Amino acid sequence: MGFNMIVLMKQVPDTSNVQEGAMKSDGTVNRDALPAIINPEDLCALEEALKIKETHGGHITVISMGPLKAEQALKFTLCLGADKAILLSDRRFAASDTLATSYTLSKAIEKIGAYDIIFCGRQAIDGDTAQVGPQVAEKLGLNQLTYVFEIVDLSKGHITVKREISNGYERAKAPLPILLTITSAANIPRPPSVKKAMAFKKLSAKEPSLVEADFPLQLWDAEFISADPTRCGLKGSATKVKKVESVVLKTREKKEIEPTLSSISSLMKELIHDHIIG
Amino acid sequence: MANFFKDNEDINFLLDNIELSEIIKLKEKNFSEKDEYPYAPQDVDEAMENYKLALDVLGDICGTIIAPRAKEVDEQGARFIDGEVKYADGTKEALKRLAQADLMGFTIPRRYGGINFPKTIYSIAIEMVSRADASLMTLFGLQEIADTIYRFGSEEQRKRYLPLFCSGEYSGAMALTEPDAGSDLPAVSVKATIGDDGKWYLNGVKRFITNGCGDVILVLARSEPNLKGARGLSLFIYKRDDTMKIRRIEDKLGIHGSPTCELMFNNSPCELLGQRKLGLIKYTFSLMNGARLGVAAQAVGIAEAAFREAYSYAKSREQFGNAIINFPQVYEMLLDMKTDIEAARRLVFFTSNIVDLKEGLEELDSENLLDKSLKKDLKKYTRYAGFLTPMSKIFATEMANKVCYDAIQIHGGVGYTKDFEVERLSRDARVTNIYEGTTQIQVNAAIGGVITGVLFDLCEELKEEIEFHDLKEGIYDLKENLRACIDYVKQMDNSEFQQFHARRLVEMGSFIVISCLLSKDAKYSEKKGHIARYFLNKAICKTADYKKQILSSTHLVINLKDNIL
Numbered sequence: 001m002g003f004n005m006i007v008l009m010k011q012v013p014d015t016s017n018v019q020e021g022a023m024k025s026d027g028t029v030n031r032d033a034l035p036a037i038i039n040p041e042d043l044c045a046l047e048e049a050l051k052i053k054e055t056h057g058g059h060i061t062v063i064s065m066g067p068l069k070a071e072q073a074l075k076f077t078l079c080l081g082a083d084k085a086i087l088l089s090d091r092r093f094a095a096s097d098t099l100a101t102s103y104t105l106s107k108a109i110e111k112i113g114a115y116d117i118i119f120c121g122r123q124a125i126d127g128d129t130a131q132v133g134p135q136v137a138e139k140l141g142l143n144q145l146t147y148v149f150e151i152v153d154l155s156k157g158h159i160t161v162k163r164e165i166s167n168g169y170e171r172a173k174a175p176l177p178i179l180l181t182i183t184s185a186a187n188i189p190r191p192p193s194v195k196k197a198m199a200f201k202k203l204s205a206k207e208p209s210l211v212e213a214d215f216p217l218q219l220w221d222a223e224f225i226s227a228d229p230t231r232c233g234l235k236g237s238a239t240k241v242k243k244v245e246s247v248v249l250k251t252r253e254k255k256e257i258e259p260t261l262s263s264i265s266s267l268m269k270e271l272i273h274d275h276i277i278g
Numbered sequence: 279m280a281n282f283f284k285d286n287e288d289i290n291f292l293l294d295n296i297e298l299s300e301i302i303k304l305k306e307k308n309f310s311e312k313d314e315y316p317y318a319p320q321d322v323d324e325a326m327e328n329y330k331l332a333l334d335v336l337g338d339i340c341g342t343i344i345a346p347r348a349k350e351v352d353e354q355g356a357r358f359i360d361g362e363v364k365y366a367d368g369t370k371e372a373l374k375r376l377a378q379a380d381l382m383g384f385t386i387p388r389r390y391g392g393i394n395f396p397k398t399i400y401s402i403a404i405e406m407v408s409r410a411d412a413s414l415m416t417l418f419g420l421q422e423i424a425d426t427i428y429r430f431g432s433e434e435q436r437k438r439y440l441p442l443f444c445s446g447e448y449s450g451a452m453a454l455t456e457p458d459a460g461s462d463l464p465a466v467s468v469k470a471t472i473g474d475d476g477k478w479y480l481n482g483v484k485r486f487i488t489n490g491c492g493d494v495i496l497v498l499a500r501s502e503p504n505l506k507g508a509r510g511l512s513l514f515i516y517k518r519d520d521t522m523k524i525r526r527i528e529d530k531l532g533i534h535g536s537p538t539c540e541l542m543f544n545n546s547p548c549e550l551l552g553q554r555k556l557g558l559i560k561y562t563f564s565l566m567n568g569a570r571l572g573v574a575a576q577a578v579g580i581a582e583a584a585f586r587e588a589y590s591y592a593k594s595r596e597q598f599g600n601a602i603i604n605f606p607q608v609y610e611m612l613l614d615m616k617t618d619i620e621a622a623r624r625l626v627f628f629t630s631n632i633v634d635l636k637e638g639l640e641e642l643d644s645e646n647l648l649d650k651s652l653k654k655d656l657k658k659y660t661r662y663a664g665f666l667t668p669m670s671k672i673f674a675t676e677m678a679n680k681v682c683y684d685a686i687q688i689h690g691g692v693g694y695t696k697d698f699e700v701e702r703l704s705r706d707a708r709v710t711n712i713y714e715g716t717t718q719i720q721v722n723a724a725i726g727g728v729i730t731g732v733l734f735d736l737c738e739e740l741k742e743e744i745e746f747h748d749l750k751e752g753i754y755d756l757k758e759n760l761r762a763c764i765d766y767v768k769q770m771d772n773s774e775f776q777q778f779h780a781r782r783l784v785e786m787g788s789f790i791v792i793s794c795l796l797s798k799d800a801k802y803s804e805k806k807g808h809i810a811r812y813f814l815n816k817a818i819c820k821t822a823d824y825k826k827q828i829l830s831s832t833h834l835v836i837n838l839k840d841n842i843l
Contacts (some may be wrong), residue, residue, distance in 0.1 A: 077298050191379040194332040194393060199316035201331065 283337025377446025665727020
């Protein structure tokens with residue numbers, strides 16, 4: 001039996017390759033100055049999905065929200081073995097924070113309908129928030145397993161994984177459907193198939209009204225996924241950038257924070273005091 | 279991360295400037311598969327685009343997966359455990375990646391699962407893989423085995439074996455050498471006999487078999503017990519089973535990742551490839567020519583890696599308050615390295631072009647599609663390929679050894695330690711002028727083309743495209759000197775005397791072919807012009823030296839052996 005899988009993917013500036021002009025004077029990233037790559041952990045997430053497809057069979061849909069030029073990155077995921085890639089592109093999606101992004105992605109997932117596993121990279125190398133995956137799970141009312149570095153078993157409607165925790169790992173089992181966030185320790189992603197790369201090189205994304213339902217590279221907008229425009233993009237974003245400061249972290253020791261209201265609140269105070277957030 | 283295709287200016291130069299349309303049209307049979315396979319090209323431009331795309335994927339695998347593991351593969355090596363060969367971890371990882379990328383059926387037609395690329399592109403691919411890890415080339419480069427099954431096997435055999443080679447499930451080996459039949463292959467003694475069941479069986483020992491642990495082995499064996507020499511040999515396909523034992527693997531100086539096996543066949547069932555008696559004279563000859571070109575490309579790759587190491591070390595290492603690259607004795611070594619690498623690459627590229635044209639026409643010929651003029655072309659390319667293949671191997675592999683030698687020299691003391699790559703590269707390079715026929719054997723194969731004047735015919739053709747007068751003149755000088763040497767040697771009418779000077783003559787021939795090619799390219803880039811002139815200048819000096827040596831010698835030189843040794 002096969003699994004229906006969805007992989008969430010983000011195109012990011014290659015922050016491992018930062019050169020001059022990488023930041024604008026207003027403190028935002030100058031995306032034109034950095035080469036765009038697929039977020040590395042998203043490729044690890046896709047690799048896990050591909051491994052499941054190889055052993056159990058199934059269907060993989062990759063979804064990415066981004067500008068039209070993210071089409072190339074989505075095409076690359078087809079060359080890796082994804083069956084379908086969907087680019088969520090609409091001017092109204094621009095300048096989304098994690099809240100708006102997770103809303104938009106969850107609407108697209110609802111549009112797809114049936115799924116067993118949603119894969120995300122743990123976090124993107126540009127924002128480093130690690131929020132989008134968990135937020136999508138919340139919005140869909142799904143169980144989630146984060147920081148996964150190994151899928152141990154997948155059978156009888158359950159998945160067993162190993163997830164990274166501080167000082168070790170935890171083995172967790174959960175029923176499907178589920179959302180997983182995958183870390184880079186999970187695998188080394190495969191190279192693309194050159195046969196597919198040759199076959200797909202001239203493919204371009206098409207709106208769903210113009211193609212068959214299984215057309216491999218599609219372009220979806222806000223209407224198509226029935227998204228409320230006020231919850232998308234800049235309008236739907238709760239994050240407002242006031243000012244950007246360069247903060248150099250000095251301490252190297254780590255602290256364990258108990259998940260209680262009082263200790264989280266004292267952590268917040270400390271972080272604000274140190275200008276790490278605020 | 280490094281991409282071994284994108285970062286190689288010279289490979290890109292060749293692909294951007296050298297006309298390959300004839301080769302592509304032959305390989306693609308005028309694009310007859312364009313509607314059948316989504317990855318088949320529509321025209322020449324799309325084919326070129328596909329080649330670059332595939333090389334880009336391979337370049338990335340080489341730079342990010344293969345090269346970073348080369349040191350570990352060298353240290354761990356292929357091991358022999360409980361009668362079975364285990365590849366090094368890095369080798370396994372690399373093979374997996376190459377198969378995932380659909381790169382294990384490079385030259386095989388699409389209907390058997392391959393990507394149907396010409397040898398010209400395959401040679402570049404081999405070079406890139408070898409730059410990353412020379413030992414892996416013996417596995418990646420063994421696609422020649424599948425190619426031999428394609429060229430000479432039955433349709434049923436093709437269908438049975440080729441898809442599994444292309445998917446990476448099968449790896450191959452060619453079992454030619456025996457303890458007493460190395461360079462002298464006609465002396466092969468492994469027996470192939472027909473059993474009561476009408477099937478063929480193999481008995482005997484093969485030695486120095488690269489990847490002898492492979493799934494499918496092409497075995498050269500004596501099928502005609504009453505026929506001594508080459509005509510009694512046939513080529514067999516052996517599919518690995520329990521009857522064949524691997525007795526040991528060699529503990530070698532280099533290419534540790536590549537297992538070199540001793541095999542013992544014990545009533546091992548096999549099947550005939552092609553026709554009886556043609557095993558050595560036709561099939562193995564073809565197989566080995568492919569492998570020789572592959573080794574030439576491998577040598578270029580190793581040299582490229584060594585040059586890059588030496589160049590970056592020379593730029594960063596300071597002595598006497600100055601980076602050592604600024605010292606003339608150091609930068610001269612680097613100039614020689616760079617020039618000779620581009621020279622060898624050009625020769626291998628050109629030879630691959632000729633082999634592609636030859637094989638493309640051969641395929642048409644087998645379908646009786648050649649008119650008179652194309653038949654003439656086929657004859658010409660066959661003659662050219664006959665001497666260019668061994669000539670490429672000689673030049674490229676001797677060059678690689680010299681480049682690695684100098685790369686260690688530039689590093690000084692640390693180059694002699696395992697802390698730097700160059701010692702491994704040097705060990706790996708050392709096999710290239712030995713296996714698939716030593717340089718001395720290659721000289722025997724190439725000398726005919728030089729002495730009979732085929733080489734001069736080729737140069738007449740190449741000369742047409744040279745635009746610069748000074749380069750033309752220099753090449754004229756080389757040719758006249760070689761002609762004088764050939765005349766002198768012929769006039770001595772002594773075959774041992776000719777053999778004594780054969781290597782010099784072949785080398786002088788290679789200087790001419792390479793000078794023509796580099797000079798031809800000078801019109802595309804100023805830098806190539808500099809390289810052509812630098813190479814030509816050295817060639818003129820060496821040729822003058824060889825000429826003196828040859829013309830001042832008499833048949834007495836062959837007596838020196840008895841007088842001194």
